[in-house]
Amino acid sequence: MKQLSLDVNIAGIKMKNPVMTASGTFGYGLEYSQLIDIENFGAIVTKTVTLEPRIGNPQPRIVETASGMLNSIGLQNPGAKIFIKEKLPKLKEYEVPIIANISGRNETDFVKLAGLLKDIGLSGLELNISCPNVEHSGLFAQNADTTYKLVNKVRKVTGLPLIVKLTPNVTDVTLIAGAAEDGGADAISLINTLIGMSIDIQTKKPKLANVVGGLSGPAVKPVALRMVYEASKKVSIPVIGMGGIVTSDDAIEFLLAGASAVALGTVNFVNPNTCCEIIDGIKIYMRDNKFNKISDITGRVK
């Protein structure tokens, strides 16, 4: 039998398997290192880092929903300086590519951040232009023009592989995917969370202090899969698929739909061992279906 290879190369980021972490659900990797071998992941995407520290949104920040959850963490993070000085060095002790997810209020923030994060051992950058939990109305990723311009500016200041993370809260995700590609993205990732809401009927207040939040988990998988399918037909750069993945079957669906790699988000909270289970499942699937490498699966949906 031929040797199975789970390696993937996403925009120059070499991963030993196509299973990554989804930003914001794995902290800076360190918390989970007490429970699992974080080197099992193909790559680790950090919680969003911003230029300055952010205290995030008030409580409550989390609501459970049917087969999903709403969060409005609001990008709480210690800021770029502490990330570079305290978090990254510890994370770099592990043999796993590290991708920093970054966000900002405007183009300048992103450009500065991308500048700061050069030459410090990162394997790539993911631009979070799609977080629903910050003040400004309208996300970058809800408009093709702003997406194009932003990606283009960041592209100019970094040689790192650039992943652009898209929001599902749009009429046509292919337009934004195309704009990101044109702007110089090396890959796109999707979906970020769907904007949702929940109300406590007794207090008559929204259950999240921030009123709205981001919906994630198995509930959103059909939407995520459809968008990965649409976007990957549109662009020729690799697509990282995420949104509701729990089982290896889910992960394989995303690969078939057109993803070159997948990311695990909410499922980390439910079953932190999922990465290994998915890798095992993908291996069995490849054997059974005579696929030798991940790219044999990517986009194979008929």
Next chain:
Amino acid sequence: MKQLSLDVNIAGIKMKNPVMTASGTFGYGLEYSQLIDIENFGAIVTKTVTLEPRIGNPQPRIVETASGMLNSIGLQNPGAKIFIKEKLPKLKEYEVPIIANISGRNETDFVKLAGLLKDIGLSGLELNISCPNVEHSGLFAQNADTTYKLVNKVRKVTGLPLIVKLTPNVTDVTLIAGAAEDGGADAISLINTLIGMSIDIQTKKPKLANVVGGLSGPAVKPVALRMVYEASKKVSIPVIGMGGIVTSDDAIEFLLAGASAVALGTVNFVNPNTCCEIIDGIKIYMRDNKFNKISDITGRVK
């Protein structure tokens, strides 16, 4: 104690309670009449009727998803003539307002249909400009201009209360809601289904013959609630809320968010008695919270 009143008047449609059926999930009311008293509903919205009969999409048409389902029925219906001749007369034997949900490929279809459906005892029309399961790419309700124009044209040919049903597959639902209001809608209803997909990893084919389909059920509730909240703040016409309602708590959440009435869709398949349970639940809630009428609840979220 004051008398509780569950009556609502949605754009001139007088209903004895705010619980309606969601189009496509209750047929033409007749099937369910063998199982429940369909007069319990505040109003019955029919499966979408088109000008000509439609055979709909090939099988499979249904996939179960986490706390939800995908459907791609494709507006199978016997067409306006048979609806008027065979379905409506039987439905009219029940004492309940009947709202015909109509759809078409273009403005002319809608206008013709609205013309045909005058003076036959309907209480209102719902324009389905948001069904994801038909050929043309881009729905009317994904564009404010086309929405405005279409509603405006239909408005001119019918005196019936006009409800415009919106899709959640948009960047900003308030724009479309506003356009519908400007076009002359008497009410808006939302959400129709979210576009989703599912893949059979063994056959590598989409599980729905039509590739994509509409996601409904509890999974979508947070998104639906958020959109009802947003849209009802934008427009001054009544909003009919739907998407994932199962319990009376869910229904009350929609009212608090800004809905003047709610519609039950997928839950009809799961528990056909839900209407009564929700009405009972709303009554208890009104008593406990000293609300005398439904409009006391509408939009009360803080």
Next chain:
Amino acid sequence: MKIFSVKKEIIENKKISAGCYRITFESRKIACMAKPGQFLHIKCSDTYDPLLRRPISIHSVENNVIEILYKVVGRGTGLLSEKSCGDSIDVMGPLGNGFDYQSLVTCHLSPILVGGGIGIAPLYFLARKLVEKYSNVTVLIGADAKHNILCVDKLKKLGCRVKVSTNDGSTGINGTVVNLLKKELSPENVKLKIFACGPIPMLKQINRLVSVYNVSSQVSLEKRMACGIGACMGCIIKVKNGYKRVCKDGPVFDIKEVIWEDL
């Protein structure tokens, strides 16, 4: 009301072979209305996942006691198999049209029931009804192996003539239930009526077979369902003059009506 939605206590949920279970519960209302070939629509979980009901045939009705026979193939049936005596079961029914066995007498036809695998489930109820009026009820049962051949003893007890086939020859003839049916059919003996339930490939073979002999046949079909009551148009199949709903216009169809290539 002809259809009911009820929550009942499970009297027994018994494993009767590897992966097959039988649930017994009491419902006077459903029992009164139930006809062979009809089914129940069952909620397998109290939570939203899995969300939809699962269609399961009525296996037996005796007085007010109803039985279903089901095979664990996925999450819904898996959850069902975990229920215990005393737990409640949420069922809607009876649904669908049922077998048409009234015409047998007038047409002087002998019934042959053909069940593949779990397809025997609705046929037992039919056999019970038939033996009340006919002495010549034949039941052909096929499965992959001996331990998956169900209901033989109780069918014999009813007085049916029972023939068995297995793919591995572990009991009965070595072959499929279609092989058994072939033996029953002959140009001389067309005064038969076939009632069949089982996997699509089996039904397709039966279709080819009976079209040769022109034997009157009814088949029970399956499709994924949402409403189960005829409202959602989720479960349609193609028939000679258009589309029909398996849940409401079926699940029992005349074999000639079905567009077999489309299944």
Next chain:
Amino acid sequence: MKIFSVKKEIIENKKISAGCYRITFESRKIACMAKPGQFLHIKCSDTYDPLLRRPISIHSVENNVIEILYKVVGRGTGLLSEKSCGDSIDVMGPLGNGFDYQSLVTCHLSPILVGGGIGIAPLYFLARKLVEKYSNVTVLIGADAKHNILCVDKLKKLGCRVKVSTNDGSTGINGTVVNLLKKELSPENVKLKIFACGPIPMLKQINRLVSVYNVSSQVSLEKRMACGIGACMGCIIKVKNGYKRVCKDGPVFDIKEVIWEDL
């Protein structure tokens, strides 16, 4: 690894009062690492609904046998209560920081444990550890009524001094556990250390009380959790110098550190 995610067979799931249950299971790994005040993160359903784990304190560890004590308040705990002996339970832990009771000796402090309602759950484990070294362990237990006063007998068996209060006076003093605490505190007697767990209003009252006497106190707090491990930032509370995570930096906090107005 210091934290484990394991599936274990339930040895017993016993109803110990109206709405309260105790689950017993064995896990050598968790038992070895567990400290009083730490908690487990428990998956209550095998399906996606409800999706998230539920945090439940470690109630007792003896050899490798772990106990949790929980009150049914919603869907998760409801599903947990339906599990039977032999069913599996999916737990992650031990999580959180736990009570700091090492400093008692060096500072010559006497421990007072204050539990309101189900808040007694983590305190029993603490009491067990304390009685190994101290003879003067006081436990104050409050509840609405007699039948909700838990663990009294087993705490007495450990040798603790146990005082009880109920809101309806059906046992112990008529009042709250804060009334009991008041009686223990006096300007002369500040050589105490309080460990408290219970509803927020109770903890707030304790905060006011101890700030008068300046008694060292630790409280165990609750917040809705997603990850339970410190990664998601879902469970933060405001503390004097910023935000802290209840799951990782807590659930036990020094009473002075917490911004009580924000809870």
